[in-house]
Amino acid sequence: MDKHYFIKLFKKYQHGNLTFEEQQFLIKYFDLFQNEPDVMQTMDSEEKQNLKNSIQNSIWEHVLIDGSKKAPVRFMNRSFVKWAAASVAILIIISSIVYFSIDSKKPMEENNVVIQKQENRIIFLPDGSKVILSPGSRLNYPSSFDELTTREVYLVGQAYFDIKHNNTKPFIVHSGKVETIVLGTAFNIKAMEGESDITVTVTRGKVKVVDLEKKKVLGVLTRDQQITYCTVKTKLVTRTVDSEKLLDWKNQDLLCDNLTLAEAAELLGERYHVTINIDSELTRSQRFTATFPRNENLEQILKSICVFNGLEYQYDKEKSTIEIRNK
Numbered sequence: 001m002d003k004h005y006f007i008k009l010f011k012k013y014q015h016g017n018l019t020f021e022e023q024q025f026l027i028k029y030f031d032l033f034q035n036e037p038d039v040m041q042t043m044d045s046e047e048k049q050n051l052k053n054s055i056q057n058s059i060w061e062h063v064l065i066d067g068s069k070k071a072p073v074r075f076m077n078r079s080f081v082k083w084a085a086a087s088v089a090i091l092i093i094i095s096s097i098v099y100f101s102i103d104s105k106k107p108m109e110e111n112n113v114v115i116q117k118q119e120n121r122i123i124f125l126p127d128g129s130k131v132i133l134s135p136g137s138r139l140n141y142p143s144s145f146d147e148l149t150t151r152e153v154y155l156v157g158q159a160y161f162d163i164k165h166n167n168t169k170p171f172i173v174h175s176g177k178v179e180t181i182v183l184g185t186a187f188n189i190k191a192m193e194g195e196s197d198i199t200v201t202v203t204r205g206k207v208k209v210v211d212l213e214k215k216k217v218l219g220v221l222t223r224d225q226q227i228t229y230c231t232v233k234t235k236l237v238t239r240t241v242d243s244e245k246l247l248d249w250k251n252q253d254l255l256c257d258n259l260t261l262a263e264a265a266e267l268l269g270e271r272y273h274v275t276i277n278i279d280s281e282l283t284r285s286q287r288f289t290a291t292f293p294r295n296e297n298l299e300q301i302l303k304s305i306c307v308f309n310g311l312e313y314q315y316d317k318e319k320s321t322i323e324i325r326n327k
Contacts, residue, residue: 119252120135120249122267123141127169139153139157150169151166155189156191158192162186163186167183177198178200178231182205183205186202187204187205188203196232201246203243206222219238257289258287260284277322310326
């Protein structure tokens with residue numbers, strides 16, 4: 001929701017002429033804007049409390065991401081808000097402006113993404129690699145890998161990685177005392193805070209798992225192989241698993257924050273086994289925020305995305321291809 005539209009809704013609320021749908025959206029997004037000074041100045045303390053008391057289940061938390069530049073994100077307009085409120089679909093799309101800070105004293109900034117929502121979240125790394133982060137997990141990564149000899153990230157919690165191949169730049173995941181090294185593959189790491197067990201599961205390619213303190217290679221894993229390593233007892237268990245079935249958690253509801261349409265097309269193509277083509281680079285670079293529910297119908301998602309971004313689509317079900325273009 002646009003901040004200015006939120007203020008406009010609140011002024012309507014003060015005059016008592018909100019529609020039911022507008023009132024519900026105002027309640028839902030109150031937490032998102034409560035730290036904005038130009039929003040808060042429109043409310044006295046009693047009005048703030050009255051509105052906040054109406055909130056039962058906030059569907060969004062404010063997520064701060066530090067990076068190296070400001071990324072434009074499309075706003076949801078009023079016509080889309082009304083359309084979304086009337087829709088029977090679960091998909092709810094909102095927009096936000098993500099502010100990034102630049103420190104000239106540091107050669108490179110880092111992103112520290114913390115997930116505390118119920119749904120998973122997808123992150124596209126600077127090299128195009130994808131990470132699905134589970135609720136309660138944290139991922140720290142640089143804003144660019146360009147001037148680095150390796151691609152290194154730091155994980156607390158659970159994440160599924162789908163890494164772009166690069167022979168000259170190994171990808172390394174640090175998770176507590178364990179380091180997982182890859183060149184290009186897809187794998188899962190579970191290293192929950194407060195737990196001594198770290199589990200690495202491979203769905204494609206090959207990874208090497210290393211105990212950093214002992215400087216010991218724990219194993220080299222290929223598809224459907226898994227290592228569970230107890231860092232306290234230094235006990236190691238290696239097994240063969242059905243990785244897709246075991247890692248079904250990554251297919252749950254997915255928060256896509258500040259994604260380009262090109263990134264969303266790649267994600268939906270993989271999830272629904274279709275090919276999505278977008279007519280222009282300008283359209284491909286448009287950004288938005290959405291939640292993709294696990295069981296949502298593909299056409300409903302496409303309709304939501306296109307209404308939000310002023311686009312249209314054509315779906316050839318026989319060829320499993322979708323064309324997205326400007327109206």
